[in-house]
Amino acid sequence: MLARLANSVVGFWKHWYVDGFIYAWDKLRGTIYSLDRSFAVRITLRHFFEPLWGDYSVIGRIIGPFIRIARIIFGGVLYLLAACLWAILVLIWLSVPLALLISIFNFRK
Numbered sequence: 001m002l003a004r005l006a007n008s009v010v011g012f013w014k015h016w017y018v019d020g021f022i023y024a025w026d027k028l029r030g031t032i033y034s035l036d037r038s039f040a041v042r043i044t045l046r047h048f049f050e051p052l053w054g055d056y057s058v059i060g061r062i063i064g065p066f067i068r069i070a071r072i073i074f075g076g077v078l079y080l081l082a083a084c085l086w087a088i089l090v091l092i093w094l095s096v097p098l099a100l101l102i103s104i105f106n107f108r109k
Contacts, residue, residue: 013097016097017094020093021090021094024086024089024090024093027086028082028083028086031082031086032079032082032083035075035078035079035082036075036079039071039074039075039078040071040075041071041072041075041076041079044068044071044072044075045072048065048068050064051064052064052067052068
């Protein structure tokens with residue numbers, strides 16, 4: 001019976017921290033990939049020196065890099081905001097069991 005209790009306690013901590021972190025990491029990756037489908041920062045970086053929309057005119061070659069730079073900066077800021085929000089939420093989520101344990105032990109005093 002004690003072995004089952006110990007196994008349940010260890011299983012909870014593994015599930016909460018290891019499995020939960022892997023799940024949260026997958027959600028972050030999915031969010032970044034979803035943002036990349038909208039803002040296409042990777043594709044923009046890959047084709048940075050190519051004319052935008054196949055416009056090989058002088059104006060197209062001048063305007064293209066400015067539009068690509070703006071797209072890269074805007075998308076990069078959104079990726080950074082998503083990662084920061086994810087980090088804050090994960091830190092809060094990771095601290096919940098420890099905060100509950102601390103509050104239980106401080107309540108007894």
